[in-house]
Amino acid sequence: MRIDDDRTAETTDRGAGPVGGAPSVRRGRPAPTSKDVARVAGVSQSTVSYVMSGKRPISEKTRRIVLEAIDQLTYEPHAGARALAGHRTNVVGLVVPFHNPEAASGLMAFAEEIAVNARDHDYDVLMLTAAEGPAGLARVQRRAMCDAVIVMEVATDDPRAAMARELEMPVIFIGVPDDHDGLHCIDFDFETGALLLVDALADAGCREIAALGWSEERVGLGMNYVPRFRASAEARAAERGVRLRWISAPHTRAGVEGFLDSVLAPAGRSHPGLLTVHSPHDLGAALQQRGLVPGRDLDVVSLCTDVEAEAQPVAPTAVSPQPRDVSRLAMGWLFDLLDNEIPAELRLVEAHLTTRGSVRPLG
Amino acid sequence: MRIDDDRTAETTDRGAGPVGGAPSVRRGRPAPTSKDVARVAGVSQSTVSYVMSGKRPISEKTRRIVLEAIDQLTYEPHAGARALAGHRTNVVGLVVPFHNPEAASGLMAFAEEIAVNARDHDYDVLMLTAAEGPAGLARVQRRAMCDAVIVMEVATDDPRAAMARELEMPVIFIGVPDDHDGLHCIDFDFETGALLLVDALADAGCREIAALGWSEERVGLGMNYVPRFRASAEARAAERGVRLRWISAPHTRAGVEGFLDSVLAPAGRSHPGLLTVHSPHDLGAALQQRGLVPGRDLDVVSLCTDVEAEAQPVAPTAVSPQPRDVSRLAMGWLFDLLDNEIPAELRLVEAHLTTRGSVRPLG
DNA sequence: CTGTTAGCGCATTCAT
DNA sequence: ATGAATGCGCTAACAG
Numbered sequence A, B: 001m002r003i004d005d006d007r008t009a010e011t012t013d014r015g016a017g018p019v020g021g022a023p024s025v026r027r028g029r030p031a032p033t034s035k036d037v038a039r040v041a042g043v044s045q046s047t048v049s050y051v052m053s054g055k056r057p058i059s060e061k062t063r064r065i066v067l068e069a070i071d072q073l074t075y076e077p078h079a080g081a082r083a084l085a086g087h088r089t090n091v092v093g094l095v096v097p098f099h100n101p102e103a104a105s106g107l108m109a110f111a112e113e114i115a116v117n118a119r120d121h122d123y124d125v126l127m128l129t130a131a132e133g134p135a136g137l138a139r140v141q142r143r144a145m146c147d148a149v150i151v152m153e154v155a156t157d158d159p160r161a162a163m164a165r166e167l168e169m170p171v172i173f174i175g176v177p178d179d180h181d182g183l184h185c186i187d188f189d190f191e192t193g194a195l196l197l198v199d200a201l202a203d204a205g206c207r208e209i210a211a212l213g214w215s216e217e218r219v220g221l222g223m224n225y226v227p228r229f230r231a232s233a234e235a236r237a238a239e240r241g242v243r244l245r246w247i248s249a250p251h252t253r254a255g256v257e258g259f260l261d262s263v264l265a266p267a268g269r270s271h272p273g274l275l276t277v278h279s280p281h282d283l284g285a286a287l288q289q290r291g292l293v294p295g296r297d298l299d300v301v302s303l304c305t306d307v308e309a310e311a312q313p314v315a316p317t318a319v320s321p322q323p324r325d326v327s328r329l330a331m332g333w334l335f336d337l338l339d340n341e342i343p344a345e346l347r348l349v350e351a352h353l354t355t356r357g358s359v360r361p362l363g
Numbered sequence C: 001c002t003g004t005t006a007g008c009g010c011a012t013t014c015a016t
Numbered sequence D: 001a002t003g004a005a006t007g008c009g010c011t012a013a014c015a016g
Helices: A034-041 A045-053 A060-073 A079-086 A101-120 A130-142 A159-166 A190-203 A216-220 A225-240 A253-264 A281-289 A306-311 A323-339 B034-041 B045-053 B060-073 B079-086 B101-120 B130-142 B159-166 B190-203 B216-220 B225-239 B253-264 B281-289 B306-311 B323-339
Strands: A091-096 A124-129 A148-151 A171-174 A184-188 A208-212 A243-247 A272-277 A299-303 A317-319 A345-349 B091-096 B124-129 B148-151 B171-174 B184-188 B208-212 B243-247 B272-277 B299-303 B317-319 B345-349
Touching (some): A034 A045, A034 A060, A079 B079, A091 A130, A101 A216, A101 A323, A101 B091, A101 B101, A101 B124, A101 B130, A124 B101, A130 A148, A130 A159, A130 B101, A159 A171, A171 A323, A184 A190, A184 A323, A190 A225, A190 A272, A190 A299, A190 A317, A208 A225, A208 A253, A225 A243, A243 A253, A253 A281, A281 B281, A323 A345, B034 B060, B045 B060, B091 B101, B091 B130, B101 B216, B101 B323, B124 B130, B130 B148, B130 B159, B159 B171, B171 B323, B184 B323, B190 B225, B190 B272, B190 B299, B190 B317, B208 B253, B225 B243, B243 B253, B253 B281
Parallel strands (some): A091 A124, A091 A148, A184 A345, A208 A243, B091 B124, B091 B148, B171 B184, B208 B243
Antiparallel strands (some): A124 B124
16 A cells, blocks of 8 residues: 655745746656645645646635646646546647648648647647558547547548548548538638639630649549539539630649640630639749730639739739638637537638739729 | 456457458447457456567467457557556657748658658657747646657757757757757758859859848748858858859849849859759749750759759759758657667768759860 | 545556 | 556546
8 A cells, every 4th residue: 555655745845946047847857746736735636636627616715826836836737647537638630641842831831720729729739641541540549649630631532531430539621522421521612712713704704714723643632622623613614604724734834834825825815814723833934924914914813822822923813712711710610529519510611802903804 | 445347358249340341440439458458368467568568578379369359459559548657658749830831841841751750660740839939848848748859940049959958858959059069950961062062163163153042031030051051152162262142032033033133134244153042933934034044054053852953944953951861860860869868969961962954064 | 615536548566 | 477566647526
């Protein structure tokens, strides 16, 4: 049986470090535990726990004393112990996609937003890679490494969808798999975004639209937003009696040039319209080289973030997929999901058109 | 006192799921524990533990039986429990920098390489943000959330350096703070890289070099590699009797154009040399627009990855900072550090010049 | 309102 | 070569 504490009841020697800029970590000393806090505060260990969790009423007086002791010892709870006893890790898993230079910037924005939101709720982020596939999700659940997972860059036919249905823990997909029944999915409303962009060109009088879509690689990986956007754009173009053409290899210099050759060469063609996705860097230069100015010689609209738009020589009228909004909402949903039972659902972030003068007003 | 097990000694009902594609996670059932494995295998719990850790000799026979039970139950150890009892989390922290579109691609490559290496050692990656500053390092240590941390995008005068010295846990800096005494730092050898690039131009007969460096933002943040590279390049240029000029705002279109105007306008100037860092996308287009071809009308060398180099209209002779090599080596060092006491040290990854024909052979 | 107690699932020290 | 017993630091149920 235990003979009680090995540590004596001194309340002073574990106090603050050297005067003036005491380091918040002291070498050699083991990290203080809630028992240490309890001793310093002169209360029981469970009281310390309850002060931290707020799961039962505590008198204002003891509350203050305990918080003071916590502060004095710079105590922080042992994550593993807490997870073991409390069945909660305070960690969310984030499955990041395979490296993709084209989309890297957007992905980092996503990830950062998620990490910051997590910290706001005293959560941390475990970085999982797409390389682990569905098995990765099962692994982190069985090891109890996180309370929920966010999956980015979902494919139309994504094997992680089936796995997510088997898991106990909440999984939020950023993107919409074909069969998203029973899944919690959130994404930008690419369908409406496509409508807005096609309409912007059609309203300006364009009879013909050339679209520079996602890279071949993205398409090949079956990214869910590609068909969502394309199908919607095509449907609307048909409705408006506009011809819509998709360009292959849109993100190579040759692709851009070839496109310009074929579409714009017959000078005087009526109202050529350009719809770009994440405007390829070369496009601005290519147009410029041909003396073509968006909003004067042709109409250009784009699906891209505001930052990307403003970076163009001529900022295009655009619809932003709002990566930060999407991840912020995803996190809000996730935290809701952790405490409450919420039925599976598909949530879409509203699309808006930002007019920027790359489209000629119909005159 | 404990009345022993609540679970009966059946060894069959927790077996594999439905025949043919049994899901590896079964809803409703609690995750199996090492005790479950022990019961199924007919051994003690500690034996299961020792089979997994290999920390004491186990007969081949029981070893096999235990592994079989583990497999059958798809058992995985509870991360929190393991961390609590074993004082090891099997997690490495990774501090990712503030969002920076310019460098996002490289950072994702870093992160992916680190994550993959971690998984190879049965480690996971906790994503920390630079926003937490030095306090973030202290926090994850006190909470026992990881066994070591890797810090990316280190500043010349980085507050995390001081914190790292206080910590018990290993911290590896990717980058070299000014005062790196007592720190474990690893990075690409930017100094030698600069020498190689300046030499390449000087050897080709350039008397004048214009350098397009990092963005103002990077410089403003005090990124350690900026002065390391610049100082070394300047020193070598002086040695070689070459004039070296740094261009401000190198990553704006105006910056690039302004630079070309001032340096190249006086046609026939002797051997203009260009040294670029992460070639701005616009540079290729800008040169092309002026009818200038690297390797014919001027000499261009670059500090950029092979991928970035090959993406240019004319692939430049270049030195690659080898992000993947650096992170792989960092992880190797880290795992070494976890088991062995290794003195602090600065490790540099060797620089190599890859000749690609953007420099005219001296004739 | 607060203290006492029993595990959470594992690693590890004793025993054999 | 194996088993039994202990405790890591915490949460939550139980007892006042």
